[in-house]
Amino acid sequence: MTTATRTRGTRKCDSRLVLHILLCNTLHMATNLALDDKLIIAAQRAGKHKTKKEAVTAALSEYVRRRKQLDILKLFGTIDYDPSYDYKAERRHKRNP
Numbered sequence: 415m416t417t418a419t420r421t422r423g424t425r426k427c428d429s430r431l432v433l434h435i436l437l438c439n440t441l442h443m444a445t446n447l448a449l450d451d452k453l454i455i456a457a458q459r460a461g462k463h464k465t466k467k468e469a470v471t472a473a474l475s476e477y478v479r480r481r482k483q484l485d486i487l488k489l490f491g492t493i494d495y496d497p498s499y500d501y502k503a504e505r506r507h508k509r510n511p
Contacts, residue, residue, distance in 0.1 A: 463469040
């Protein structure tokens with residue numbers, strides 16, 4: 415079996431490799447998880463999600479967002495600020511080149 419090649423810039427790419435890259439970057443494989451049905455139903459109702467997938471995706475997104483917020487909170491008291499820094503003057507400076 416022969417495979418077609420596609421020229422990309424100065425490099426030749428095997429069509430199977432191109433297809434692999436496209437699929438891996440755009441499609442997601444199904445994942446089987448054993449989740450608590452009552453918890454999923456409660457999440458669907460709380461978020462008014464039509465599907466389990468919507469509920470799980472929203473929950474994971476919220477989880478990641480919250481963890482990032484907690485990481486930021488850990489920085490409180492660890493960063494020294496210059497009390498003489500005038501952020502408004504800096505904004506004016508950037509707008510008028």
